[in-house]
Amino acid sequence: MKIISLVPSITETLFDLGLSENEIIGRTKFCIHPANRLKNVSVIGGTKNLNITKIKALKPDLIIANKEENIKEDVEELQKYFKVLVTNVSNLEDNYYLLKTLGNLLGKQEIAQKFNLKIYEILAKFSTLEKKKCAYLIWKNPYMTVGFDTFIHDILDKIGFQNIFKDHKRYPEISVEDLKTADYIFLSSEPFPFRQKHIDELQKELPDAKIFLVDGESFSWYGTRLAKCEGYFQNLVEKCQ
Template sequence: MKVVSLVPSITEALFDLGLTENEVIGRTKFCIHPGDRIKNVPIIGGTKNINIDKIKALQPDLILANKEENIKEQVEALMDDFKVTVTHVETVEDNYYLLKTLGNIFNKEEKAQLFNLKIYEVLEQTKLDAPVKAAYLIWKNPYMTIGSDTFIHHILSDIGFENIFKDQTRYPEIQMEDLADAEVIMLSSEPFPFKEKHIEEMRVFYPDKKIMIVDGEAFSWYGTHIAKCEAYFKGLLAEIHAIQR
């Protein structure tokens, strides 16, 4: 089966499940994993600006899209000519069924189940001893955070953080003063590429808070990615435990 993936984390999952460049025939420019194998797969634009003509030229049997990451009108235009599966992943349970579905589609049921079991194991074995109030920022100018109906929120919660914006939804804009209740401020490496200089800017307002850059992929890439984040999460939680003592 020839497939085009419009979702970076799903592209990674397809290769993790055992598909090859002969089956994954199209990807977005943000599909960067696995780096050694993805380089041979043609790029069909970005997640928000798909080149429909390029996809038509590839003639895939299936296109994999996502409700949040892709533009509805572009996906609907593809549906006129191709079979399109639109995914929506908000919780770890949603992710379980995503991998189960991919396993069924591509006859990789056993591998999909192994990844699902590993993800639950990682989340079960990497937990804070006591909840820590956290703010997770995804954007600057304006500052934006995450509400309770996001995959990031559920990963944060599963490893023991309390999202101080859990009473909000989607990706609300916030002001610097809204971060006052956070014990830890997390600046994600994506989609906005927060750097050390942004930590220093925040320290002017919050000199005593723990402010840190976190790996955005570890929190936002659903599919198989979290199965590979055990060491990262353990290192992150060790840092938090250090400030709790």
């Protein structure tokens, strides 16, 4: 089966499930993991600016897209010519079924189940922690955060943090004033590339807050990525003790 992945975390997942470069024939420019396996996989644009002509020329048997990461009109255009699996992952349960679906579709049921079990085993270690109030920022100018119906929110909850914006949907715009009730503020490495200078800016306005840069891939890359994050999550939790 020849597959094109339009989603960075799913590209990584396909390789983790055991597919080869001969099977994964197309990817976006944001599909960067695993770096040593991607050199010979054709780049078909970005997640939101696909090169439809190039995709058609590759003649895939399957295209894997995502409701949030790809543009609806692009997906609908591709569906006229190819089989397209449109994924939608908003929480850990969705992630479980994503891996199960891919395992069944690709004949990789056993390895998909191993990844699911590993992910639940890792997150179970944090289940008894007392929840600490936090905010997770994904953008600046304006500041944007995550609401209850996002994958990031669910992962924060699973490792012992209470999102102070849990009553909001999707990715609301917020002000510095809105952050004052957070004990911890996490500045994500993506999609906005927060750096130390951004911590310094916020710290001046919120002197009592504990502000950390965090790895956006660990929180937002669904699929197999969570199975590799045990050490990272443990270190973050320990920093927040």
